[in-house]
Amino acid sequence: MTTPSPSAVAASAVRTRIAPSPTGFLHLGTARTALYSWAYARHYGGQFILRIEDTDVARSTAESVDQILASMKWLGLDCDEGPIYQMQRLERYQAVAQQLIDAGLAYRCYSSPEELDAMREAQRARGEKTHYDGRWRPEPGKVLPPVPEGVKPVVRFRNPQDGDVSWNDLVKGPITISNREIDDLIILRTDGVPTYNFAVVVDDWDMRITHVFRGDEHVNNTPWQINIFRALGAPLPQFGHCPIILGDDGLKLSKRRGAVSVTAYEEAGYLPEAMLNYLARLGWSHGDDELFTREQMVSWFDGSHLAKSPAQWDPAKLAWVNAHYIKQADDARLAALVVPHLVARGITQTQADHLARACALFKDRCSTLVELADWLSMFFLAVSPSEQELQAHVSDAVKPGVRDLRDRLAALSVGVWDKATIAAAIKETLTAHGLKMPQLAPAVRVLVCGRAQTPSIDAVLALFEPTVVLARLQHV
Ligand code: GLU
Numbered sequence: 001m002t003t004p005s006p007s008a009v010a011a012s013a014v015r016t017r018i019a020p021s022p023t024g025f026l027h028l029g030t031a032r033t034a035l036y037s038w039a040y041a042r043h044y045g046g047q048f049i050l051r052i053e054d055t056d057v058a059r060s061t062a063e064s065v066d067q068i069l070a071s072m073k074w075l076g077l078d079c080d081e082g083p084i085y086q087m088q089r090l091e092r093y094q095a096v097a098q099q100l101i102d103a104g105l106a107y108r109c110y111s112s113p114e115e116l117d118a119m120r121e122a123q124r125a126r127g128e129k130t131h132y133d134g135r136w137r138p139e140p141g142k143v144l145p146p147v148p149e150g151v152k153p154v155v156r157f158r159n160p161q162d163g164d165v166s167w168n169d170l171v172k173g174p175i176t177i178s179n180r181e182i183d184d185l186i187i188l189r190t191d192g193v194p195t196y197n198f199a200v201v202v203d204d205w206d207m208r209i210t211h212v213f214r215g216d217e218h219v220n221n222t223p224w225q226i227n228i229f230r231a232l233g234a235p236l237p238q239f240g241h242c243p244i245i246l247g248d249d250g251l252k253l254s255k256r257r258g259a260v261s262v263t264a265y266e267e268a269g270y271l272p273e274a275m276l277n278y279l280a281r282l283g284w285s286h287g288d289d290e291l292f293t294r295e296q297m298v299s300w301f302d303g304s305h306l307a308k309s310p311a312q313w314d315p316a317k318l319a320w321v322n323a324h325y326i327k328q329a330d331d332a333r334l335a336a337l338v339v340p341h342l343v344a345r346g347i348t349q350t351q352a353d354h355l356a357r358a359c360a361l362f363k364d365r366c367s368t369l370v371e372l373a374d375w376l377s378m379f380f381l382a383v384s385p386s387e388q389e390l391q392a393h394v395s396d397a398v399k400p401g402v403r404d405l406r407d408r409l410a411a412l413s414v415g416v417w418d419k420a421t422i423a424a425a426i427k428e429t430l431t432a433h434g435l436k437m438p439q440l441a442p443a444v445r446v447l448v449c450g451r452a453q454t455p456s457i458d459a460v461l462a463l464f465e466p467t468v469v470l471a472r473l474q475h476v
Contacts, residue, residue, distance in 0.1 A: 016041045017082075019053045039297050052082075097188045101155065107158055181223075187228070222241070242283050359372065402440070406474070426441075
């Protein structure tokens with residue numbers, strides 16, 4: 001038996017997690033950190049855990065949990081454990097808080113919200129930065145105020161007052177924050193529900209998380225968390241804080257200025273593999289590679305090459321990536337994926353093999369499934385070419401040729417209706433009328449397809465019901 005090398009042992013112990021709060025859809029930023037956490041775990045043969053941080057009871061909803069789980073599934077970010085719900089672990093947090101109280105590392109604070117407001121007001125008036133003044137913090141020789149009657153206390157963490165908290169961030173490099181900057185944080189609310197910074201530590205400890213990837217907005221929470229880990233004697237995970245994603249206007253990507261949820265992109269006709277590829281590149285790189293499979297990402301994602309500066313959301317690039325994956329996608333799969341977009345247009349009577357053939361013809365012109373559905377609609381819904389297009393392409397010079405083609409197609413329609421027979425009918429028409437393809441084809445396209453540019457017209461017509469083609473060529 002061979003002994004595994006130390007690095008192999010360490011690698012197999014990698015455990016990452018994503019911990020969304022179910023107060024809305026899965027945000028693109030969270031999806032990106034989920035992807036990094038997942039890819040990191042998969043790269044090292046470790047485990048990826050999904051935890052639902054639902055302690056904000058007023059804002060958490062079951063609907064949002066469902067949407068988050070659905071988006072994770074859609075993206076294919078499979079977890080090895082979870083979903084684990086924090087609200088099902090209240091007793092554990094309360095027990096750990098008690099353990100800290102017993103060890104003198106946390107304490108009950110009976111200050112009412114009004115008292116805290118007054119405290120901050122006075123600090124502001126003195127020009128100080130607002131902070132909890134430690135009035136319930138036990139100190140050797142200090143006499144605490146008498147416990148007020150009928151007031152439910154919160155529990156605060158007794159943060160060290162001296163020294164610094166430092167860590168080597170996987171993304172940002174070394175970070176140091178002085179303990180003087182940090183208050184005694186509330187870890188349990190009066191109702192016994194933990195705050196984020198406490199629950200996250202107990203969970204990361206209990207779940208033996210080794211690497212935490214999360215958004216930049218949590219950098220300032222990390223010193224508190226590190227201090228709590230230390231107070232608990234728990235091993236520290238490594239932290240990596242990914243910069244925010246900027247919108248294409250250079251401001252923080254936000255709901256007000258466009259879609260920020262994974263669901264919105266699913267609905268807008270993006271493929272999951274395109275989203276993953278695009279999200280991966282927003283803050284991470286592997287040389288100049290822009291297009292890669294999830295397997296490639298997993299093999300490359302070792303925690304290096306994470307960008308320190310914010311990435312900018314680029315809808316045009318995402319569309320380009322999506323177009324690539326649509327082009328690559330299997331026709332039968334595309335046919336199934338386009339169905340909901342057709343149904344949204346009222347098109348319900350479709351056949352899988354017909355759709356697959358249509359997808360094969362149109363997929364290299366589409367950036368999204370919505371665009372694909374736009375193309376495919378011509379086979380099911382009446383088209384209405386603009387007056388301008390009719391005038392431009394269905395000229396008097398070409399009309400006799402169109403009428404003749406219609407007659408030839410009518411004859412075909414009772415026999416063999418396919419690309420080759422249609423191509424032959426078109427060729428005969430061109431010869432008979434001395435027309436060129438660039439005269440006849442746009443006229444037929446405008447009348448039958450509603451637009452002057454399509455893939456090869458014989459191939460397009462072959463996908464129509466002959467009666468539909470004949471009806472659309474009728475009034476020339
Ligand atoms: N619930 C937190 C969030 O959604 C998790 C942050 C973390 O990963 O620690 O931002």
